[in-house]
Amino acid sequence: MGRTAQQKISPTGTLEKDKRGGRQSAADIERDQLIRQEISDHIDRFPRVESHYCRASSTREYLSSELTKKRMYNMFIQEWIPKARPPSFTTYKKVLKTKNLSIHHPKKDQCSLRINYLKGMEEMKSTLQDRYETHLREKIKVREIKDQCKNAAKVDKEILCGSFDLQQVIYLPMS
Incomplete structure (x- = not known):
């Protein structure tokens, strides 16, 4: 064990927390907040799609099934004006996640x-x-x-109830 590590041992025998990283200037924090706000504004421009089958049980909003996170990010990058390096795809996904949005993939056919x-x-x-x-x-x-x-x-256990969507799949009895 090196001399620096030995100096960081507390009286109880544990090492103190590593203090590298984590410090940001006020300018960096403000720049990150502005970037996240730009991402949020970009995401808010996409129209929401009503979930046809779970709207009563969900507060989640949905985006068109024609979109993907990558496609949305690429559209954002195309609009990126500053000369600075654009935000990462991971940052874009994190902002998208905070908005309680999903890409709508219908599980059933709509008429x-x-x-x-x-x-x-x-x-x-x-x-x-x-x-x-x-x-x-x-x-x-x-x-x-x-x-x-x-x-x-x-x-009444004598009554049997069945429901079939005959336009989607034809169920045939099997014996």
Whole structure:
């Protein structure tokens, strides 16, 4: 053990904490905060996507599934004006993480009527308005019926309740 290490031994026999690094000037701290604010402002410009399936149980916001963290970072770097070295991808990801955002990857298919209505131009929305509202009412009614069947099956063991999405996958009974 070197002489410097021996001088750092406390009376209890432990070494004192290493004091290297960790010191930043006020200018460095301010520069880092400004960079993080620029990253945050950049991220805030991306539109949020409503989570179709877990919006009731989550406060997380979602970005379009067409985005990736790397693509967003590359867009940020393209806009980076200062002559100084740009922030790292890791810094960008850390700021993104503090915003409670995720890239939205739909786990289930969304119906084409909903997609056309929500993403369509105003003329398309006006023509689809009645059909879309009828679709929503039917969806609510079907969910109510499904819940009634599930509750009846919970109470009475003679009742069996099954639910299948026949447009997504065709289930065939097997014996």
